[in-house]
Amino acid sequence: MKFLYTLNHAPINAHFSKNSNDFVVREVPLYEPSGDGEHAMIHLQKKDLTTWEALQILSEHLGVKMRDFGYAGLKDKEGLTSQFVTFPFKFAQNLESFSHEKIKILSLNRHKNKLKIGHLKGNNFFIRLKKVLPTDALKLREALETLSAQGFANYFGFQRFGKFGDNAEAGLAILRGEKRIKNPKMRDFLISAYQSELFNAWLAKRVEISKFASEFSVSEFAKIYGFDKDLAKSIATQAQFYKLLPGEILGHFPHGAFFTCEDLGAEVERFVRRDITSAGLIAGAQKLRASGVARGFESEIFAEAEAYLAQTNGSYRYAWSYIEDISHSYDEEKAQFGFSFYLPKGSYATVILEEILHREIFENFV
Numbered sequence: 001m002k003f004l005y006t007l008n009h010a011p012i013n014a015h016f017s018k019n020s021n022d023f024v025v026r027e028v029p030l031y032e033p034s035g036d037g038e039h040a041m042i043h044l045q046k047k048d049l050t051t052w053e054a055l056q057i058l059s060e061h062l063g064v065k066m067r068d069f070g071y072a073g074l075k076d077k078e079g080l081t082s083q084f085v086t087f088p089f090k091f092a093q094n095l096e097s098f099s100h101e102k103i104k105i106l107s108l109n110r111h112k113n114k115l116k117i118g119h120l121k122g123n124n125f126f127i128r129l130k131k132v133l134p135t136d137a138l139k140l141r142e143a144l145e146t147l148s149a150q151g152f153a154n155y156f157g158f159q160r161f162g163k164f165g166d167n168a169e170a171g172l173a174i175l176r177g178e179k180r181i182k183n184p185k186m187r188d189f190l191i192s193a194y195q196s197e198l199f200n201a202w203l204a205k206r207v208e209i210s211k212f213a214s215e216f217s218v219s220e221f222a223k224i225y226g227f228d229k230d231l232a233k234s235i236a237t238q239a240q241f242y243k244l245l246p247g248e249i250l251g252h253f254p255h256g257a258f259f260t261c262e263d264l265g266a267e268v269e270r271f272v273r274r275d276i277t278s279a280g281l282i283a284g285a286q287k288l289r290a291s292g293v294a295r296g297f298e299s300e301i302f303a304e305a306e307a308y309l310a311q312t313n314g315s316y317r318y319a320w321s322y323i324e325d326i327s328h329s330y331d332e333e334k335a336q337f338g339f340s341f342y343l344p345k346g347s348y349a350t351v352i353l354e355e356i357l358h359r360e361i362f363e364n365f366v
Helices: 051-062 089-096 136-152 167-175 183-216 218-225 231-238 264-271 293-305 349-357
Strands: 023-029 039-047 080-088 101-113 120-129 249-252 257-260 278-283 315-318 324-331 336-344
Touching: 023 257, 039 051, 039 089, 051 080, 051 101, 051 278, 080 120, 089 101, 120 349, 136 324, 136 349, 167 183, 183 218, 183 231, 183 278, 183 293, 218 231, 249 315, 264 278, 336 349
Parallel strands: 023 080
Antiparallel strands: 023 120, 039 080, 039 101, 120 336, 249 257, 249 278, 278 315, 324 336
């Protein structure tokens, strides 16, 4: 699906190639290696390989079974990426003879436990854009500054939906009993793509509400969504771009429990301070649900799917997140604009780039 952008500008002209020179990802660990224990923790740098491909190469050389590797997340194939990986320390001595043109071992330490999915703080990114004119470089700087100040809609990126964008459709077909997948991990991945598509559709609706709250009068805004005047005013008069709704699910940011918004005024203040943020439903079986007007907008998106997903694990995902540690530079002679930034785990750099450029440029990447 197409994102509903939050920034208000025309598409920016720039060329992006997702390669090891122009796209760099550095994983930020949740904690440092313990220095002792039964596991080896390596800092792995790979180029133009998926995480699975890199681990398969290591598996064949070290003698480690694939299931014995631990990692916090999967990294893109295209680009230069680094991440932390664990495996039983008894195999560490085999690294002395390891050499591969697309893999480097940046460090080796002992660690007490096997890494698991989600055991990371976030990722640092570097992106280089080419064929950038001075006027467009200025627009890029302004877009980054705006995102830094207001935050961004935390959509799932194109990687979630497959090369042909049909992963979500396949996931729904599995849930309906129209498609069978023997591999349980692939089955779960395709179902999660369907859940992700629903989340993106819900988030696009929330961005629409936020935009309309700023673009229309209170009475017009109330009429569009069938709100009473007091409710419309309580939403439209919020100073920040992304508007909170009474009864929606919120989460402590960047880590913490989810809860229901019961005091809109107080929660808006905490939202502006970035103590909390809005959270969107990953549809499935879960106890916590939105209420009131927020539940109504959830039902628009999720009602039809809930019967299919009743036996699937549900959760919540931050809907609004923040880009940090932004730096940028422009080489007018080479017409190249480079920028670096940090994102919390679960956020996609490609979403940031599409938001900034205001156009879809990743359809051909997997």
